[in-house]
Amino acid sequence: MSLIPVTIITGFLGAGKTTLLNRILKDNHHKQRIAVIENEFGEENIDSNILVQDDAEQIVEMSNGCICCTIRSDLVTALTRLADKRRNGDINFDRVVIETTGLADPGPVAQTFFLEDAVAKDFMIDGIVTLMDAVFAMQQLDEYEQARQQVGYADRLLISKTDLVSAEEVELLIARLRRINPHASIHTVDFGRVPVAEVLDLRGFNLSSKVEVDMDDHTHRHDHDHPPHHDHECGPDCACSHHLDDINSFVFHSEKPFDPDRLNDFFDRMITLYGPQMLRYKGVLYMKGADRKVVFQGVQQLMGTDVVEKWEEKHAPESKLVFIGKNLPRTIFMEGLHASLAD
Template sequence: MALIPTTILTGFLGAGKTTLLNRILQEPHGFRIAVIENEFGPENIDNEILVQDSSEQIIEMNNGCICCTVRGDLIVGLTALAARRDAGELQFDRLVIETTGLANPGPVAQTFFIDDAVASQYVLDAVITVVDAKHAMGQLDEHEEAQRQIGFADRILISKSDLVTEDAMQQLTARIRRINPRAAIGNSAFGLTPIADILDIRGFNLNDKLDIDPAFLSQEEDHNHDHDCDDHAGHDHHHPGHTDDIKAFVFKSLRAFDTARLDDFLGGIVQVYGPRMLRYKGVLVMDGADRKVLFQGVHQIMGSDVGARWGETEKRESKLVFIGKNLPEEIFIHGLEQCLV
């Protein structure tokens, strides 16, 4: 049976996750969606979405969606849900996990890689983060969780944009891009977001493209960073006072990597800095290889795959992005440079 594509829906308290989830469940998209609500409060999902029934964990909705509330271990919940699907008790082809507003989505994402039973049934499609335009700047200043939620995201949806000025939106968007340059940014006014921007976007899957904002990459010089300007490291010269712990940086090089040296270096930094490395992803040029090597990771969990052949006229260039908390950029850059042939 095909793997179940899974979307992690996150965002800080009040950002509009439940509004967006309600929209997903009501949309006539033809998908049969299961929902795991990872909430610690007494209410699992707003009454407008679920008809609460304390005697059942699984609730089938009128539009064919199935909602599962799991208060115990996530792995147990995921495997039990898959078992009921395999037994024919439930019918669903997508899973959405809505995290609590104070959650760090990292451990949720890791679940899909560290547990064989989960990995044999599910594939993580994307982490979607909803950001409250009205309150996000203050939340990012005060709460590391808000920074982490943006740092882990494959796609960011800004809600309540109608409540702020255009200048405030530009400042927020610029700050988000400094924290996470690879995530696409869209709008989620009242949850009105196209389903194609939420489901089956393959944001977490390895692919031939490194989804980094072109404007962000244009600030870089091959694999040498411009250390006279630290904008790409999260220091905002235009709007002082917003220096975030979660930051991103990019490594680029036209020279190929030596496989053994790169494996040793990446293995070492993951051991040392893994807990602080939220997301990292890259397309690599390897010495003697005519195909791209694709790699990505979450914290200490890292994997790679062989991609398509380099085109005859295609520019062979390695591109890597690292998003994490207080990562020593110079150590990473210098180490990667030592792995080049």
């Protein structure tokens, strides 16, 4: 039996997570039965009008066949209980959506699917979706590490309430989000109205040869051990001149192959030294003597690799890696990666 895909919806208080969730549950076009795990400390509850009230074991079946489970213990218990009931034929669902609280760090939630065998045997993460409130996002990113972490872990960023701010403010926010996380695609949403395809089936944690990196703002590379370097003149309103986020990103690109032993040693050292700070990292690797692409993806200290298709003849082999983390020493990473290339 294939693994059940899980979408994690996160975002700061008031960003519109529950509004989005209610839209998904009312949308009949996706033809999927969804189990929702909702943290009871959320600022708003799932719309009771679409629930069939049944308080047994805190699992509620909805009128459209979806399931709602409020977490009163821990996530592992909630997931394993849902999986057991599905196996026994008590309930039926195709996927799970987890709505975190506004102040939640998505890291421990994501790690649950890698560290807990009882969860990993039934579930896999499909993607992390982070909602941002256009009115308060800049302030929240300045003041709260959780807000920056939510952006750093995301596979997709959705910006709400853009009608309440100027187009220039939206552009400044988008530029900042891209610097923090060039891996996530960014979309605006209107009162939770968003195509379900932009939330579900993201395959953000699949090991694949496609690495999406938005390179637009990678002239703005902010390192904690060096002052920010700009390839352009910053004016007084430039976003990068005011917000030096502790969570940011950098990209490594090379057309030279890696030496496998050197690269393994490098990753072992970096994960040992900086693992908790490495929120998301992924890439496609060109390895010496190999005619196939090697892909990798990691969350903090947990990393997986796979060998995929052959390099296309019309495209020269190349490596492309993206790292998103908290105060990662870009210089050490870049020099180490260069040193891991084959002679």
